[in-house]
Amino acid sequence: MSINKRVLFACGTGIATSTVVSNAVVEAMKERGINIDARQCKATEVRSELNGMDLIVSTTQLPADLPVPSMVTLAFLTGMGKAEALDKIEAALRG
Amino acid sequence: MDAFLSGLKAAVDTLGATVLLPIVIFIIAIVLGAKVGKAFRAAVTIGVAFIGINLVLGLMLGSIGDVAQAIVTNTGIHRDIVDVGWPSAAAIAFGSSVGLWVIPIGIAVNVVLLLTRMTRTLNVDVWNFWHFAFIGSLAVAATGSLAYGLVVAALMAALSLLFADWSARAVQKFYGIPGVSVPHLASAQILPIAIVVNWIIERIPGINKINISTETIERRFGVFGEPVVLGLIIGLVLGVIAYYNAGDFGTVLSKVLQTGMTLAAVMLLLPRMVKILMEGLLPVSEAAQEFVRKRTGERELLVGLDSAILIGHPAAISSSLILVPIAIILSVILPGNRVILFADLAVIPFIVALTAPLMRGNVFRMVIVGTVTLAVGFYVANALAPLFTTAAVDSGFKMPENAVQITSVVDGFLWISYAVIAAIRGLGAAGLALLAAIIAACFWLYRRNTLAWERAAGAEDDEVEQKG
Numbered sequence: 001m002s003i004n005k006r007v008l009f010a011c012g013t014g015i016a017t018s019t020v021v022s023n024a025v026v027e028a029m030k031e032r033g034i035n036i037d038a039r040q041c042k043a044t045e046v047r048s049e050l051n052g053m054d055l056i057v058s059t060t061q062l063p064a065d066l067p068v069p070s071m072v073t074l075a076f077l078t079g080m081g082k083a084e085a086l087d088k089i090e091a092a093l094r095g
Numbered sequence: 096m097d098a099f100l101s102g103l104k105a106a107v108d109t110l111g112a113t114v115l116l117p118i119v120i121f122i123i124a125i126v127l128g129a130k131v132g133k134a135f136r137a138a139v140t141i142g143v144a145f146i147g148i149n150l151v152l153g154l155m156l157g158s159i160g161d162v163a164q165a166i167v168t169n170t171g172i173h174r175d176i177v178d179v180g181w182p183s184a185a186a187i188a189f190g191s192s193v194g195l196w197v198i199p200i201g202i203a204v205n206v207v208l209l210l211t212r213m214t215r216t217l218n219v220d221v222w223n224f225w226h227f228a229f230i231g232s233l234a235v236a237a238t239g240s241l242a243y244g245l246v247v248a249a250l251m252a253a254l255s256l257l258f259a260d261w262s263a264r265a266v267q268k269f270y271g272i273p274g275v276s277v278p279h280l281a282s283a284q285i286l287p288i289a290i291v292v293n294w295i296i297e298r299i300p301g302i303n304k305i306n307i308s309t310e311t312i313e314r315r316f317g318v319f320g321e322p323v324v325l326g327l328i329i330g331l332v333l334g335v336i337a338y339y340n341a342g343d344f345g346t347v348l349s350k351v352l353q354t355g356m357t358l359a360a361v362m363l364l365l366p367r368m369v370k371i372l373m374e375g376l377l378p379v380s381e382a383a384q385e386f387v388r389k390r391t392g393e394r395e396l397l398v399g400l401d402s403a404i405l406i407g408h409p410a411a412i413s414s415s416l417i418l419v420p421i422a423i424i425l426s427v428i429l430p431g432n433r434v435i436l437f438a439d440l441a442v443i444p445f446i447v448a449l450t451a452p453l454m455r456g457n458v459f460r461m462v463i464v465g466t467v468t469l470a471v472g473f474y475v476a477n478a479l480a481p482l483f484t485t486a487a488v489d490s491g492f493k494m495p496e497n498a499v500q501i502t503s504v505v506d507g508f509l510w511i512s513y514a515v516i517a518a519i520r521g522l523g524a525a526g527l528a529l530l531a532a533i534i535a536a537c538f539w540l541y542r543r544n545t546l547a548w549e550r551a552a553g554a555e556d557d558e559v560e561q562k563g
Contacts, residue, residue: 011407
């Protein structure tokens with residue numbers, strides 16, 4: 001049984017690096033049985049976009065004390081530590 | 096060679112980016128080792144993105160073009176160079192004759208500089224190769240020669256690696272991102288200006304004590320960080336100036352509101368279209384990363400990333416929120432300026448982000464440097480607008496009837512673009528040689544005196560001692 005989750009991907013533009021991360025995470029999570037409904041936004045828009053999200057993944061610093069679990073990672077851009085980052089995301093979504 | 100290049104340029108001009116770029120991207124992806132199915136889908140996606148960008152650009156230039164005309168008739172103020180934003184600039188760049196070659200050129204320059212140990216940065220940010228292609232396409236527009244454009248693109252690729260290495264230590268420490276550097280010309284260009292301005296500020300008693308913290312700013316200026324709202328407000332204001340005397344109250348109201356909604360729509364839609372372009376390029380950039388990694392061995396390299404990863408920092412956000420109204424005021428008061436700011440008001444963080452380490456996150460100083468850079472940028476943009484517009488037409492973008500010109504803050508405001516164009520206009524091929532010599536000299540000086548350069552960019556020394 002696959003589960004459905006909503007993830008918000010953030011970066012400086014809401015276009016550039018968040019697209020890279022979003023594509024990578026959505027594809028990898030599909031293989032792990034999690035369907036992601038992905039949205040993208042700028043880091044400055046996170047607060048107004050986070051309603052109903054299960055997780056926020058950002059490539060740049062996020063505002064402090066968000067009410068939704070969040071993580072900042074460059075793994076999907078640099079290619080280093082990708083597997084660990086995916087494990088963390090999976091854990092956060094299943095948890 | 097020249098005949099081949101001009102034949103190629105002719106082919107680009109007839110077929111247009113919508114057809115040709117997908118073909119080229121498909122071939123590059125296959126050569127770099129991507130799977131056929133993936134490469135094909137990516138290539139078609141890129142063609143689709145071009146059509147999308149063209150549509151939104153038409154919507155925007157139609158609306159702002161009319162507004163600009165009306166403002167000229169109403170007030171006599173000439174603001175007929177429209178800021179079409181970096182999404183348009185990126186599309187123009189990739190759609191240009193230089194854009195077709197920029198990915199292989201960027202990779203080749205990076206590999207050569209890595210193998211000769213001139214750089215430590217592996218630039219995996221293939222998407223942002225558009226900056227090199229953009230300045231190259233300006234060179235083509237200025238000279239009519241594709242060869243000039245290709246050489247300029249290669250020089251810019253090298254220059255961005257120099258900036259990346261130079262700023263790496265400061266950026267890593269301040270932003271807390273080890274192993275990363277930022278080979279992003281639009282962000283790096285401010286460094287020399289920032290170093291000079293910071294030096295001056297340090298020496299003015301009183302001013303050198305001012306330090307603004309970031310907390311309250313985000314709350315008060317937050318609206319400037321929301322592109323749709325920003326687009327709506329600017330649209331309404333421009334609409335009022337343009338149409339206040341357009342007829343009875345009902346007519347004026349509807350025209351003003353329509354302008355507001357149209358510009359809000361552009362602010363949201365334009366980046367969405369570029370996202371499609373990004374998605375199309377993803378398989379290519381992944382294949383390119385693999386390709387370069389295999390050829391540079393196991394050396395520890397800095398991974399060159401988009402400066403978008405810096406933009407979430409409170410200092411970058413706060414200073415650019417303040418710079419949005421400042422930029423608008425500059426566009427009104429600077430004598431001789433014809434640029435009407437719009438789409439790129441959303442990307443001012445990119446202009447200032449790299450000054451944060453040097454200024455220790457002091458928003459006051461970042462705003463000062465940003466203001467100076469933007470003021471210079473306006474004159475660069477005014478000077479380069481005819482070339483920018485020609486480059487857009489060459490890339491197959493339709494310009495509206497009412498004869499406006501176009502620009503964008505990223506990269507139309509960059510002094511680097513201006514210096515390149517000035518050199519090749521004034522000196523021709525010798526200008527290219529001069530640029531190459533200057534860039535090579537900077538590489539050499541940086542390598543001779545790395546620590547001093549890094550300190551100038553804002554790196555702190557204790558870190559070196561710890562590293563031992």
